[in-house]
Amino acid sequence: MWSLRSSLTALLASTSTVLAQNSTYLNPVLPGWHSDPSCTQVDGTFYCVTSTFIAFPGLAIYASKDLIDYKHISHAWNRESQLPGYSYATKGQQEGMYAATIRYHEGVFYVICEYLGAGQLAGVLFKSTDPYDDASWSDPVRFEAPKIDPDLFWDDDGKFYVATQGVILQEMNIETGEMGPVTSLWNGTGGVWPEGPHIFKRDGWYYLMIAEGGTSWDHAVTMARAKTVTGPYEPSPHNPHMTNRGTQEYFQTVGHADLFQDTEGAWWSVALATRVGPYGSNYPMGRETVLTPVTWNEGEWPVFQPVRGNMTGWPLPARSRDIPGDGPFNSDPDVYDFEEGSAIPRNLMYWRVPRDGAVEVTGEGLQLSLGRNNVAGSPGGSEPAAKAISFIGRRQTDSTFDFSVDLTFAPNAPEQEAGITAFLTQAANIQLGIIQKEDQLSFRFNATGKNTTTPLPAEWSGETIRLHIETPSPNQYAFSASLTAENSTKIAVGNGTGVELSGGTGSFVGTLIGVYATCNGAGSGLDCPEDAPKAYFNRWRYTGRSQYITAQDSVPSAQFNKAV
Ligand SMILES: *[C@@H]1O[C@H](CO)[C@@H](O)[C@H](O)[C@H]1NC(C)=O
Numbered sequence: 312m313w314s315l316r317s318s319l320t321a322l323l324a325s326t327s328t329v330l331a332q333n334s335t336y337l338n339p340v341l342p343g344w345h346s347d348p349s350c351t352q353v354d355g356t357f358y359c360v361t362s363t364f365i366a367f368p369g370l371a372i373y374a375s376k377d378l379i380d381y382k383h384i385s386h387a388w389n390r391e392s393q394l395p396g397y398s399y400a401t402k403g404q405q406e407g408m409y410a411a412t413i414r415y416h417e418g419v420f421y422v423i424c425e426y427l428g429a430g431q432l433a434g435v436l437f438k439s440t441d442p443y444d445d446a447s448w449s450d451p452v453r454f455e456a457p458k459i460d461p462d463l464f465w466d467d468d469g470k471f472y473v474a475t476q477g478v479i480l481q482e483m484n485i486e487t488g489e490m491g492p493v494t495s496l497w498n499g500t501g502g503v504w505p506e507g508p509h510i511f512k513r514d515g516w517y518y519l520m521i522a523e524g525g526t527s528w529d530h531a532v533t534m535a536r537a538k539t540v541t542g543p544y545e546p547s548p549h550n551p552h553m554t555n556r557g558t559q560e561y562f563q564t565v566g567h568a569d570l571f572q573d574t575e576g577a578w579w580s581v582a583l584a585t586r587v588g589p590y591g592s593n594y595p596m597g598r599e600t601v602l603t604p605v606t607w608n609e610g611e612w613p614v615f616q617p618v619r620g621n622m623t624g625w626p627l628p629a630r631s632r633d634i635p636g637d638g639p640f641n642s643d644p645d646v647y648d649f650e651e652g653s654a655i656p657r658n659l660m661y662w663r664v665p666r667d668g669a670v671e672v673t674g675e676g677l678q679l680s681l682g683r684n685n686v687a688g689s690p691g692g693s694e695p696a697a698k699a700i701s702f703i704g705r706r707q708t709d710s711t712f713d714f715s716v717d718l719t720f721a722p723n724a725p726e727q728e729a730g731i732t733a734f735l736t737q738a739a740n741i742q743l744g745i746i747q748k749e750d751q752l753s754f755r756f757n758a759t760g761k762n763t764t765t766p767l768p769a770e771w772s773g774e775t776i777r778l779h780i781e782t783p784s785p786n787q788y789a790f791s792a793s794l795t796a797e798n799s800t801k802i803a804v805g806n807g808t809g810v811e812l813s814g815g816t817g818s819f820v821g822t823l824i825g826v827y828a829t830c831n832g833a834g835s836g837l838d839c840p841e842d843a844p845k846a847y848f849n850r851w852r853y854t855g856r857s858q859y860i861t862a863q864d865s866v867p868s869a870q871f872n873k874a875v
């Protein structure tokens with residue numbers, strides 16, 4: 312009896328030791344618009360890239376030591392001269408840089424992608440030996456592939472292969488971009504859009520992992536394997552390997568996965584997911600990046616843990632923010648005061664390449680020149696003239712958040728306007744601006760079905776005005792204004808919803824929170840009248856309030872995945 316109890320105690324002790332070693336963390340690990348993630352581990356640092364479509368700079372590169380905190384270290388596409396004219400030629404709101412793959416080979420980082428929207432599909436392969444430096448990303452090697460979502464795979468014989476949507480395979484000359492003949496590898500298990508392929512060689516097998524079912528409710532990860540890279544591929548008996556389709560889960564659309572190992576040899580997968588289930592319609596952040604542990608025993612198929620908000624799995628690498636470079640961590644608040652001579656913070660993005668001088672940091676703060684087009688793109692519509700929008704914003708990275716910024720603006724003609732916006736696309740956004748109406752300064756609020764113009768209090772004339780977005784709940788965007796004095800009375804100007812920032816014209820992208828300035832069509836060509844004043848923004852603050860991990864349960868952002 313005594314010995315039975317002591318061995319039971321020993322057993323319990325050893326079990327709890329094992330349990331203690333496994334980690335607990337919360338998804339999404341890269342909150343906010345971060346679709347189509349691809350990651351690779353090099354010397355204990357994980358490097359990831361996510362899709363950015365029409366936004367610029369594009370192809371955000373993140374580095375993480377612990378798979379939880381991700382520092383925004385560079386953008387592979389960061390100069391107009393890397394793809395001259397492409398951005399301005401792109402009309403669609405969801406064209407641009409599609410799903411990329413990041414890999415490391417013999418001292419060089421490679422990001423391969425395809426650009427849609429500037430005529431024919433343009434294959435681009437960026438290289439860098441120092442991904443902490445924008446300037447080190449090369450001009451792209453250009454290649455012609457018939458489909459999107461290129462993978463990068465080096466075989467043991469030194470040959471380099473690109474698999475794309477379909478799923479098809481081509482050998483590639485990595486220096487010239489010359490492509491070999493097309494081989495059809497696998498058409499998936501019958502879901503629409505077999506795409507997002509990645510090839511891994513392991514235990515004498517070529518494993519092909521793809522996404523299918525479309526990047527929405529039916530999205531799934533499926534696999535096949537072969538003894539030679541060109542096939543024939545046999546489908547896995549365990550398909551789909553990972554999906555949340557047909558479930559009541561909050562995290563839906565799970566798919567478009569990548570696989571990598573940590574330095575202990577444990578396998579992990581990143582994938583995209585949308586916090587929208589079950590059957591919701593409010594998902595302003597679009598597709599975000601989730602992490603899941605994978606068990607991949609020798610000769611066997613990998614087993615993915617299903618994606619949830621609250622995860623347990625392999626021990627994570629030790630928490631560390633000791634990463635070089637000068638970008639912010641994705642989950643950190645913004646505290647930007649735009650000191651003269653400072654760079655534009657790396658997490659702020661434009662909608663297409665900005666015109667010269669559109670946005671600059673000056674002695675008076677973040678200076679926006681008025682764009683002839685308003686945020687909606689008028690008068691240029693979807694024509695290339697729509698490039699003349701003056702806008703900059705950061706991803707909404709929390710289910711609820713507070714944003715505020717101080718605006719100093721002295722219009723000298725009617726219809727000149729500057730303000731803040733929750734922006735999904737040029738056709739789906741909520742705006743609060745200060746606008747000159749005849750001889751009167753007014754608030755203009757524009758949300759779906761609501762378009763109001765109300766005069767500013769007379770005593771606010773000539774003052775710096777603090778503009779606010781607060782989100783009492785994930786579906787409520789409350790826009791207000793105050794003076795900058797502490798405790799100054801806030802005027803509630805208008806309410807928008809998350810639903811109007813979800814799907815529709817922006818189902819591939821996610822909401823950005825930022826500022827704009829426009830003369831609403833005055834002037835000619837791309838230019839506002841020469842004497843139009845600038846708008847100055849200061850004291851930019853974005854603070855996450857909460858992260859939802861199920862449809863009902865949220866965690867304060869300040870505690871979300873924070874090291875203890
Ligand atoms: C995939 O489908 C296409 C079109 O039907 C066909 O030509 C191709 O042979 C198929 N590929 C495989 C590997 O079965």
Ligand SMILES: *[C@@H]1O[C@H](CO)[C@@H](O)[C@H](O)[C@H]1NC(C)=O
Nearest residue numbers: 335337621622623860864866
């Ligand atoms: C996540 O689950 C663990 C148990 O595995 C629990 O201790 C923890 O409180 C949960 N976290 C949240 C935020 O619900």
Ligand SMILES: *[C@@H]1O[C@H](CO)[C@@H](O)[C@H](O)[C@H]1NC(C)=O
Nearest residue numbers: 329330333604606623624625
């Ligand atoms: C630890 O996590 C791995 C990966 O998810 C899992 O296979 C294993 O069962 C877990 N161990 C325990 C004791 O929970």
Ligand SMILES: *[C@@H]1O[C@H](CO)[C@@H](O)[C@H](O)[C@H]1NC(C)=O
Nearest residue numbers: 685687738739740757758759
């Ligand atoms: C108001 O927003 C809608 C789209 O939400 C847009 O069509 C319209 O042009 C906007 N008005 C202005 C003045 O920007």
Ligand SMILES: *[C@@H]1O[C@H](CO)[C@@H](O)[C@H](O)[C@H]1NC(C)=O
Nearest residue numbers: 746755756757761762763764
């Ligand atoms: C919104 O109001 C502005 C005037 O401030 C007007 O020019 C514009 O046409 C209105 N837009 C809609 C969609 O009603």
Ligand SMILES: *[C@@H]1O[C@H](CO)[C@@H](O)[C@H](O)[C@H]1NC(C)=O
Nearest residue numbers: 794795796797798799800801
């Ligand atoms: C602002 O309000 C807070 C809380 O009500 C108060 O403690 C503080 O003294 C006020 N500040 C000013 C400048 O009135």
Ligand SMILES: *[C@@H]1O[C@H](CO)[C@@H](O)[C@H](O)[C@H]1NC(C)=O
Nearest residue numbers: 783787789802803804805806
């Ligand atoms: C916005 O909604 C809140 C209630 O959630 C309400 O108190 C406020 O008056 C609304 N603001 C406007 C401008 O309609």
